[in-house]
Amino acid sequence: MTLCAPTLLLLLLSQSTRASRCLPIPPGMALCQGLGYNIMRMPNLLGHESPGEAVQQSGSWLPLLARDCHPYARIFLCSLFAPVCLERIISPCRSLCESVQDSCAPIMNCYGYSWPRILHCDQFPKDHLMCISPVTHMSNSTSNTHSAVPQASCTDCELEETTSVKVLLDLLCKSDFAVKVRLAQSNSSSSAIAKFSLGSRLDVLKHGPLLGGEMKGRLALWLERDATCVGNLNRHHPQGATFLLTGTVMGDRLLVNKAFSWSRHPRQLNQAARKWKHHRCRG
Incomplete structure (x- = not known):
């Protein structure tokens, strides 16, 4: 199932009338491995009803993450594809979405893709204690992995012309x-x-x-x-x-x-x- 332009509020309200359940993050969901938790809530914040659907849709984001366009891009995407299973769903803050979009949308444009409507940042709440902000604590393994990542560029994967x-x-x-x-x-x-x-x-x-x-x-x-x-x-x-x-x-x-x-x-x-x-x- 693909949603055109959902709002977070409507999704949360609709989930209150559906059976929400906690499930293991599938091994095939490479996008969300090694983030410090292994149980996610279904349906997720993108409206996916099953882990299989979430796995299929999340795979299309791996090439973007491989370009290391933003150190918190994986955190942002996984809060939507595989929200951590707590008493209530915690969404990303608007500032986190805007920060990731500012860095990653130009890289997407390099390959002919625009920032999708489904991720418009206006739908996410302004920063408060119950949303994931850019300064949210990450696991040591995640922060170490990204601590020295160079800024992504459209020319990272272009063939170079040799000089000497x-x-x-x-x-x-x-x-x-x-x-x-x-x-x-x-x-x-x-x-x-x-x-x-x-x-x-x-x-x-x-x-x-x-x-x-x-x-x-x-x-x-x-x-x-x-x-x-x-x-x-x-x-x-x-x-x-x-x-x-x-x-x-x-x-x-x-x-x-x-x-x-x-x-x-x-x-x-x-x-x-x-x-x-x-x-x-x-x-």
Whole structure:
């Protein structure tokens, strides 16, 4: 069920006449895992009647969260998709909605999406003790994950034009990780969002704080969570291509900051990869 433009008041009133129940957050709801609670109330604040419906609808927000547009975006969305099961439903405050919208709506616009009417901030209450504000205490694991997140940008997932081997080596020094990987579109996907798979060979130039064997698993998670970014890289290579990916390790995730097409710039990239084996970073 999809609601066009519900108001929070009408939803809360309607829920008083329906059977409200507390259920475990499904393992498949990746959006709302690891937030410090595991029981949610159904129906939720978006009018979803079942956990399965909430899981299906919440998955479309994962690419946006992968862009790290706001440190509380996950808290805001999960207060709607999977409200914590207390004596009464606690909604997000209007200020939290406005803060998340100000940071995330421009990133959504990068990919052709506007802030949905269902999340208009006027429907949420002004700040008070019984709503979730931007300064609401989060679990230590959540705050640590977001404490050093760089500001998202529309160009985070654009293919870069190489300049020189020296510039590439400097980038490798500044990045947590660097990996040469082939991405191929999966023909088995029936989703509206294209699915991609890793090629059989993975050349890790730099693994940073990760253990040597962790890179493939982290890249698989990136493919799953950041489908919009991956699709952007493959826009001109629908059958797949080989890329140099560099970026930052954020908790259990990889944030890809720069990407280069190996087929477009084979000479510079191959030279940089060879020199990197013996390169010493300054500082």
